[in-house]
Amino acid sequence: MTRMAAEQRHRIRFTLNGEAVDRACEPRMLLTDFLRHEIGATGTHVGCEHGVCGACTVNVDGRPARACLTLTLQVEGSEVRTVESLADRQGRLGLLQSAFRRHHALQCGFCTPGILMSLDALFARRANADEAEIRDVLTGHLCRCTGYAPIVRAALEAAAELRGETNREAVDA
Amino acid sequence: MKPAAFDYVRAESLDEALDVLRNEGGDARIIAGGQSLMPMLNMRLARPRILVDIMRLAELRRVEPRQGNIAVGAAVRQAELLEWPALDRDLTLLSLALPWTGHAQTRSRGTVCGSIAHADPSAEMPLALVALGGEVVLRSARKRRRVAAHDFFLGVMATDRNDDEMIEAVEFPATNGRRCAFREVARRHGDFAIVACAAVATERGVRLAVGGVADMPVAREFDILPASALDGALNAFAWDLDARDDFHATARYRRDLVRMIGHELIAEVTR
The missing domain is CATH 1.10.150.120 ([2Fe-2S]-binding domain)
Structure with missing residues (x-):
């Protein structure tokens, strides 16, 4: 059994916009905060933080998901896409x-x-x-x-x- | 709004999850899709010391016919049930009610059983379970037990589940061609219902269930009656639900909706 203690940071691996992420976070860290504060991907916005406003919607394994209602540890092994994936590398809009x-x-x-x-x-x-x-x-x-x-x-x-x-x-x- | 700290267990077997519940029951919560629990954690209305994630358990991720019922496992997401090929035929009521359950962006992660475990009085999944007369399959390290929907819901977000138990599956009686209807009034499509009604044809008439009014979804049987008698029966039902005024609507408006939608749905399934 993998029990991850509250006060410690635990390894988390997933794919973000096609690139591998291999970091660590506490169990209670929301995906919104992980994307914005740990990765620095601030395209995902934080509005109501209880799933009503939709500003934080990202894509997890091909389906839309509220990043504020998703624990970072829940996306272990998943493919996550954010608004940063829509424009190309030159910054041309999708x-x-x-x-x-x-x-x-x-x-x-x-x-x-x-x-x-x-x-x-x-x-x-x-x-x-x-x-x-x-x-x-x-x-x-x-x-x-x-x-x-x-x-x-x-x-x-x-x-x-x-x-x-x-x-x-x-x-x- | 951030959750208070908790330990996190990514369960690799059902026994592991049940062991945590046996040892730490009251301090532990199961997390599946998280679409009901995460808002509670963010707002710190719930502060469990340990979360047990069951979404990696393949044995809970099944929809299967079981002796006239359709069993939906604890890890089946609402969007997955919506895409189940036999839904229209075998769970007609769910095919009508699921599009009203949250939004596409929450159905993608939220589970059917999670909504039932949360037991919000205005939620569609508990309403559908009560309307169809389904059962909840509860599991602990010691035993498995089945509870009828009307015995499971005890009040606002209160259920018959013990601290050491988790919902393993819910079973909806297959609709088998019985006519079903569903209607809901909410401020915004996908928000919690001010009133939601579900009707299922029975041998003698109609079983009508109402959510969003009482502390839990409530069902009542209606025989096929002449129009005037039906008016009286629906009015009695509307009053018996003990509607209250709140931020979203008055009690009187809720009673009006029960009478009006009740009429429409009964006409629809007995047509």
């Missing part, structure tokens, strides 16, 4: 991020990383997701700026682009 920019789907941007990761997970599973499904996923997020309409428009356009129905490269270039 397809979904570009659609958000075009449609003004963010104002303060606090909720945006979580929304992007939820939609990214949705489109990875359901490239044909329609507006109802998009809105259903968005119920898991609070945005106090946009009124959601531009977010839905951006998501619909990104979905169409992912299906190859439009090509925005010329516009973005």
